Amino acid sequence: MSADAVRAAVLGAGSWGTAYGKVLADAGCEVKVWARRPELAESLNATRENGDYLPGVRLPDRLTATADHEEALSGADLVILAVPSQSLRANLEHWVDALGDDSTLVSLAKGVELGTHKRMTEVIVEVTGVPAGRVAVVSGPNLAKEIASEQPAATVVASTDTARAELLQRASTTWYLRPYTNSDVVGCELGGAVKNVIALAAGMAEGMGFGDNTKASLITRGLAETARLGVALGADPLTFAGLAGLGDLVATCTSPLSRNRTLGERLGRGETLEQAVAHTKQTAEGVKSCLSISELAAAAGVEMPITEQVVQVCHEGIAPAVAMKYLMRREPKPERRS
Numbered sequence: 001m002s003a004d005a006v007r008a009a010v011l012g013a014g015s016w017g018t019a020y021g022k023v024l025a026d027a028g029c030e031v032k033v034w035a036r037r038p039e040l041a042e043s044l045n046a047t048r049e050n051g052d053y054l055p056g057v058r059l060p061d062r063l064t065a066t067a068d069h070e071e072a073l074s075g076a077d078l079v080i081l082a083v084p085s086q087s088l089r090a091n092l093e094h095w096v097d098a099l100g101d102d103s104t105l106v107s108l109a110k111g112v113e114l115g116t117h118k119r120m121t122e123v124i125v126e127v128t129g130v131p132a133g134r135v136a137v138v139s140g141p142n143l144a145k146e147i148a149s150e151q152p153a154a155t156v157v158a159s160t161d162t163a164r165a166e167l168l169q170r171a172s173t174t175w176y177l178r179p180y181t182n183s184d185v186v187g188c189e190l191g192g193a194v195k196n197v198i199a200l201a202a203g204m205a206e207g208m209g210f211g212d213n214t215k216a217s218l219i220t221r222g223l224a225e226t227a228r229l230g231v232a233l234g235a236d237p238l239t240f241a242g243l244a245g246l247g248d249l250v251a252t253c254t255s256p257l258s259r260n261r262t263l264g265e266r267l268g269r270g271e272t273l274e275q276a277v278a279h280t281k282q283t284a285e286g287v288k289s290c291l292s293i294s295e296l297a298a299a300a301g302v303e304m305p306i307t308e309q310v311v312q313v314c315h316e317g318i319a320p321a322v323a324m325k326y327l328m329r330r331e332p333k334p335e336r337r338s
């Protein structure tokens with residue numbers, strides 16, 4: 001199927017749902033975006049802009065919006081799930097009856113579910129009962145604002161079903177986004193979820209006034225603990241050297257556009273979590289996923305010291321400076337463990 005013949009429903013009209021919807025439309029797909037609030041859908045259709053989440057970005061005519069999920073899902077070949085991780089299960093339970101029989105279900109969310117410790121593709125399979133091959137993931141260094149302003153970037157589309165990954169690749173290839181396929185769904189999802197936690201830590205370092213050595217050390221050791229968890233859960237270690245691993249980690253830990261890094265920076269400057277969260281209506285997934293990821297790691301017998309310290313700062317009231325001291329005073333170790 002060429003991209004021109006593809007119909008896509010994007011469920012979630014936040015920054016990334018809207019930006020990825022624009023990618024699909026620019027690639028030639030017919031795109032219907034579902035917005036939770038009817039007034040946002042109406043204003044998007046009337047102004048060709050998502051003034052709440054991507055002001056100033058003109059959206060292509062092939063992209064329209066609705067607040068009716070059945071209308072969005074009608075005839076969709078691709079169903080793009082673009083709501084925050086912790087709300088995916090409840091939303092999907094509401095949408096499941098309207099899904100087409102052979103549609104490909106695509107997760108954009110970068111998080112791990114609280115309580116169950118499930119990755120988003122696991123939640124999708126559990127709620128919908130579809131085979132795992134019908135599910136795909138998009139993950140990579142893709143800050144929504146940069147993609148929406150058509151700055152060149154690459155990404156990964158991952159599915160265990162190569163034909164579906166290739167369909168998604170064709171449907172989202174544009175002059176500014178180059179998707180690569182990958183069959184390692186576990187590695188791509190974990191790379192996306194854990195980098196948000198490491199970005200909180202990198203932001204804290206920034207907020208405490210530390211420079212590039214500190215941030216590079218956090219990025220590199222953050223990647224080491226991400227890969228350790230991934231390998232324990234069956235991921236390919238090489239995925240973490242790719243776009244969904246190192247690529248996204250670097251973009252998120254260094255960009256002022258990252259919500260996680262920005263929130264971490266506020267914590268590093270001494271704000272409480274409540275104060276830092278109050279500055280944005282957008283989702284910083286790492287705040288909740290640090291809990292589910294550290295529990296997932298504990299259950300798998302994997303040590304994730306940076307993630308554990310992010311939990312301490314976000315949820316146990318430990319000062320970032322104390323967390324940093326703890327990391328520096330851990331017992332000496334070889335860089336690589338056998």
Ligand SMILES: NC(=O)C1=CN([C@@H]2O[C@H](COP(=O)(O)OP(=O)(O)OC[C@H]3O[C@@H](n4cnc5c(N)ncnc54)[C@H](O)[C@@H]3O)[C@@H](O)[C@H]2O)C=CC1
Binds near residue numbers: 015017144145
């Ligand atoms: N913004 C970015 O640059 C990127 C974000 N992502 C991931 O995409 C996912 C979505 O993020 P964004 O679009 O950026 O978030 P956002 O905060 O910009 O928008 C979230 C959207 O979901 C809606 N929403 C919030 N809670 C909801 C609920 N309980 N039920 C239904 N809808 C709800 C909001 O109204 C909004 O439309 C996250 O997992 C994020 O990590 C991935 C790549 C890039």
Ligand SMILES: O=C(CO)COP(=O)(O)O
Binds near residue numbers: 140143196
């Ligand atoms: O996932 C992202 C970039 O790839 C966006 O990161 P933030 O959620 O921290 O803004």
